[in-house]
Amino acid sequence: MADHRTYLIDRLEVERALTIADAVDAVERAFAAYGDGRAQMPPKSYLTFPKGDLRCMPAYIPEMGVATVKNVNVHPGNAGLPSVMATISVVDPETGFMLAIMDASYLTAARTGAAGAVAAKYLAREEAAVACMVGAGVQAETQLAALMVVRPGIRKVLFCDADPGRAETAAQRAAAAYGIESESATIEHGVPQADIVTTVTPVRSPIVKAEHVRPGMHINAIGADAPGKQELEPQILRGAKVVIDNWDQGSHGGEINVAVSGGLITRDDVHAEIGEVVTGRKPGRERPDEVTVFDSTGLAVQDCACAALVYQRLTADSDARARLAAVDLLRLA
């Protein structure tokens, strides 16, 4: 039998192969495939440990040519290692062979930023000019980078963070990266100015209040990722057009989970899953003054679409393949 090798793709190779604009495009196509019912995405599986957990996320999008399984941990307070690390196994649907294993730490951040951007593309006003990032960590930076792809008219960004120094640093970096007006702000001052608000904090109780929200605003709620966590006052959800990525994940641990478990909103109060909006089954923004909220929990199809792109780019020809490390795990020869 021929030599069958599995490519090993490290974080730097993934970064080289996948721009933020690529990720936005791939995630939009993933949402479309999911919305059209062409994608397979079994529920996430969880293993729980004393200090963290591991999530196992399989997905298959036929037109993308590969199936993927992402393993991603969450260990808050990991000493010497990132809290979140991820790998993706890329499998050939034709044979079941494992084509590649790639680091997915950057990819996970990129596809999460991309989801917010795709939501903004369909839900934020075209003329959106001011963005406010609530939380000024790494994911705020990625969310902004993706947002700039779909709303290049943004001319000002505000960063709000419990650590004002961190907000200031993020603002300086954004100014340098995009040449736009950029400053740190309190939530009270920053959010009401914004056309697009992105929440990327680890808080458990709402920090964005209904009084901060203005007509026409779009909010990407990214941070809530577990039962009991929320970043927005539930009244905001009740007054808004709410779009989620997936009902099971969102109602279990997304921004809407507290409001759903408290009976404040039901499935009927949710306007759509993002796949339905991207495929045109349901409308996105319909009026300039409506408030829209996207609750992102992160779908395995986003990982699949981005990993497919990375794999195909990095193995497109023999020169590209020669650059990659590889291992023959089966040893059939």
Next chain:
Amino acid sequence: MADHRTYLIDRLEVERALTIADAVDAVERAFAAYGDGRAQMPPKSYLTFPKGDLRCMPAYIPEMGVATVKNVNVHPGNAGLPSVMATISVVDPETGFMLAIMDASYLTAARTGAAGAVAAKYLAREEAAVACMVGAGVQAETQLAALMVVRPGIRKVLFCDADPGRAETAAQRAAAAYGIESESATIEHGVPQADIVTTVTPVRSPIVKAEHVRPGMHINAIGADAPGKQELEPQILRGAKVVIDNWDQGSHGGEINVAVSGGLITRDDVHAEIGEVVTGRKPGRERPDEVTVFDSTGLAVQDCACAALVYQRLTADSDARARLAAVDLLRLA
């Protein structure tokens, strides 16, 4: 940050590290942990492709020190590649870091053989002397090897196969390996002679009939692995003490699935899960003349226990680690 490398463990390294006796021991401990409720094992996830499928099997056994996720495909009629290939990601529960990726093709065969052996240890008569393998493929060989670990008194083995030449070859190999009497036989002739019968065929309709079964016999039913498949006449199940590995998996696609879906047996007719027998919660064999059947579907905890052993042996000291290939996927440095 320090260099964090993920070890790459190919099939030959796994074979070097894991003997069949090791696998039997590891699988018995896995069944015990599962029976005691100490193990985590979410349901298998499936992705389905035009020509096959991929199963994703996470498990965590705290006392074994690692969590694992096995990805295993089934592509019947794969050209140039095995129909079944598997890899296991080994994750550190303390940090979530991926410690190793190993080929699990041999490991899967070994842990499947080991499950039959553990069942025989608790369910077959101590003085069992004759084994009959129904099906003479690779898994028959592994099942016999594991059986010889727990019932070294076996002095004769019979192989039954639709291809008599294959049965003859298997018999010759077993004679050479164990120095025991070994021959090919028809099912009608072979099964009734045996104290322990192991079915490892891909058939969909029963090939072992009730008339072939003798009092005191133990049967390991290994081959049925999908809804609608069975190797034993259902009357055998109705008259036997039936032990399964897991109700959800067994009733869905194990040997009992056809009898369960047809209403011939219910959960109450199943004596125990093997974990309950290994931990002493329920008895194994109680009388010399009872017929016992073990329905094996394969549990992720079996993979976890075997992979933990392989990982720990191959990374026990710096000399051992130096032998292994490794990759720095995160590139934190």
